[in-house]
Amino acid sequence: MIASVYIELKEGVTDPEGEATKKALHLLGFKNVKKVSSIKVFRIEIDSVSRDEAEKEVIEMCEKLLANPVIHNYRIEWVD
Amino acid sequence: MIASVYIELKEGVTDPEGEATKKALHLLGFKNVKKVSSIKVFRIEIDSVSRDEAEKEVIEMCEKLLANPVIHNYRIEWVD
Numbered sequence: 001m002i003a004s005v006y007i008e009l010k011e012g013v014t015d016p017e018g019e020a021t022k023k024a025l026h027l028l029g030f031k032n033v034k035k036v037s038s039i040k041v042f043r044i045e046i047d048s049v050s051r052d053e054a055e056k057e058v059i060e061m062c063e064k065l066l067a068n069p070v071i072h073n074y075r076i077e078w079v080d
Numbered sequence: 081m082i083a084s085v086y087i088e089l090k091e092g093v094t095d096p097e098g099e100a101t102k103k104a105l106h107l108l109g110f111k112n113v114k115k116v117s118s119i120k121v122f123r124i125e126i127d128s129v130s131r132d133e134a135e136k137e138v139i140e141m142c143e144k145l146l147a148n149p150v151i152h153n154y155r156i157e158w159v160d
Contacts, residue, residue, distance in 0.1 A: 006121075021122060021146070028144055030137060034125040041086075041119040042101060047112040057110060064108055066101070 001047075001054045002080040005066060007040040013071045042066060043079070051078065081127075081134045082159040085146055087120040093151045122146060123159070131158065 009015050017038040025033045044061070048054035058076050067074040089095050097118040105113045124141070128134035138156050147154040 004119075018122070024145055025124075025141055028141075030126075030141055032127040032137075033141075034127060035123075036125075037123040039084075039121040039123060041121055042098070043115075043117040043119060044113060045115040046110075047114060057112075061105055061108075061110055061113075065104055 001045070001051065001078065003044045003046065003054065003058050004077045004079055005042045005044060005058060005062060006075040006077070007042070007062075007067050008073050008075070009037070010071055010073055081125070081131065083124045083126065083134065083138050084157045084159055085122045085124060085138060085142060086155040086157070087122070087142075087147050088153050088155070089117070090151055090153055 015037055018036040021038065022033055022036040025036065044058060046054050046057065048057065055076065055078075062074045062076075063069070095117055098116040101118065102113055102116040105116065124138060126134050126137065128137065135156065135158075142154045142156075143149065
């Protein structure tokens with residue numbers, strides 16, 4: 001099974017990478033860019049007997065390693 | 081308009097972040113993780129008269145700044 005785990009900054013948390021990218025795009029002449037947000041995605045291939053079991057494990061991975069609950073929201077999408 | 085730009089490593093290019101994440105997950109006991117790939121997403125809000133015009137601009141942004149054509153593939157999805 002393959003999950004895509006989207007790690008996003010929570011509303012209100014500063015996004016320095018997004019800000020820097022927006023600035024760089026403006027400097028390159030893309031003046032109509034209003035906002036840039038950066039998101040991290042991990043595509044995880046996992047061996048599991050069931051989707052439910054796998055989902056439970058991926059949630060645990062997010063909480064233990066992939067996301068920082070203070071600043072991040074995460075979302076899991078199953079690709080396969 | 082809002083575009084999500086997915087920046088992925090090309091097939092065959094080493095993904096040190098994905099590898100390190102996989103190792104860390106194994107150390108935490110998630111032994112059934114087979115592969116981890118890391119993907120970067122930029123969500124870009126752009127003012128444009130048309131979707132076609134915006135798409136052309138976002139492609140230019142990818143080629144000039146966001147993606148490195150030697151190692152990356154990119155894909156654009158319109159959210160709004």
